[in-house]
Amino acid sequence: MRGRIEDNQRVTLSPVDPRDVQVDDIVLVRWRGGVLLHLVKRATAEQLLIGNNVGRINGWAPRRDVVGRVVHVHPLTT
Template sequence: MQFRPRGNSMKGKIESGQLVTVEPIGARQLAKGDIILCKVNGSQYLHLIKAIQGERYQIGNNIGRINGWIGIGSIYGICTEILK
């Protein structure tokens, strides 16, 4: 899917309104630094994977905030393209 996220939490990686492509994770191995579409407190966000601990992923934005830990069930896809 493609969409244009709004907000400044990913500033420097994704600017507000840039077109992004998100694809299913599929067989990919998620890694620290990947940008994922995930569910946090009932809302969907694009966030960075900051750390991985077993089957848990610590997520946060690109301006220093850590949102906490989520499981794979809260990850909807991985950002594969950011268009200007």
């Protein structure tokens, strides 16, 4: 997610009620047998369109697959 979160950059996640997730939230979501940390691009009552910060769209994920929401992005350390 170049620009918002870089590879290997630490984040703090918080539990979230999937119904409270909104467009522009960054969420950890179950995706194809793993998990992804991605940006919510669009939202319906039942699904979230997830993608990255540079225009790539992964697809629609059910809200029930949200694991948590990013509440803090930690500075990169060298």
